[in-house]
Amino acid sequence: MILERRAVEPFFKNGFVIGCEQTREGVVIDPGDEVDELLAAVAQHELEIVNVLLTHAHLDHVTGVRRAKEVLRVPVWLHHADNHLYEHVVQQGQMFGIRVEPQPPIDHFYDGGGPLSFGRYQVRVLHTPGHCPGGVCLAVSREGEKRSTLFVGDTLFAGSIGRTDLPGGDLDTLLRSIREVLFRFPDDTVVWSGHGPQTTIGQERRSNPFLI
Ligand SMILES: [Zn+2]
Numbered sequence: 737m738i739l740e741r742r743a744v745e746p747f748f749k750n751g752f753v754i755g756c757e758q759t760r761e762g763v764v765i766d767p768g769d770e771v772d773e774l775l776a777a778v779a780q781h782e783l784e785i786v787n788v789l790l791t792h793a794h795l796d797h798v799t800g801v802r803r804a805k806e807v808l809r810v811p812v813w814l815h816h817a818d819n820h821l822y823e824h825v826v827q828q829g830q831m832f833g834i835r836v837e838p839q840p841p842i843d844h845f846y847d848g849g850g851p852l853s854f855g856r857y858q859v860r861v862l863h864t865p866g867h868c869p870g871g872v873c874l875a876v877s878r879e880g881e882k883r884s885t886l887f888v889g890d891t892l893f894a895g896s897i898g899r900t901d902l903p904g905g906d907l908d909t910l911l912r913s914i915r916e917v918l919f920r921f922p923d924d925t926v927v928w929s930g931h932g933p934q935t936t937i938g939q940e941r942r943s944n945p946f947l948i
């Protein structure tokens with residue numbers, strides 16, 4: 737799988753481009769302020785992006801949606817329970833003293849749909865609320881292979897968990913999402929978080945101070 741990660745100030749939120757090395761189809765995950773770097777990675781790999789997938793609607797994960805849509809002209813997906821947050825992205829910015837442009841409406845909500853795909857890869861969408869109501873994790877696997885790579889947004893970090901003090905956050909719900917959804921994956925499953933370095937399910941199961 738082609739995988740590129742970019743992060744810029746002020747939030748150093750990870751945006752991702754992932755693609756099928758055979759068909760060159762791909763998706764963009766959580767385009768934020770680093771959207772131009774993500775678009776450059778798309779061009780560099782000569783990928784044809786088929787969808788923009790959002791893990792949740794906090795401002796750092798969505799401020800690049802408008803630009804991504806302008807250039808890529810593909811649908812944007814979100815969990816419906818985060819649409820309220822998404823529609824108030826300008827107000828989210830005001831909370832942090834940051835001017836944020838309004839973003840174009842969401843095209844599709846994940847609910848009820850089957851897995852999404854790009855090239856030879858499938859994306860399973862797992863609802864993992866707690867950090868916010870509509871948080872999801874994306875489990876990406878290659879056709880015919882069991883192993884998944886997880887893109888978990890701000891649900892789980894290397895050595896930490898997502899904050900639950902923002903509107904719609906709930907600690908018990910978050911811990912349940914991590915234990916009942918993410919910890920079902922095998923220990924060697926690679927986890928890419930919305931901030932910071934990659935980790936694995938096994939590493940967090942063994943040593944994450946919020947979970948042991
Ligand atoms: Zn967040």
Ligand SMILES: [Zn+2]
Nearest residue numbers: 749796890930
């Ligand atoms: Zn974030």
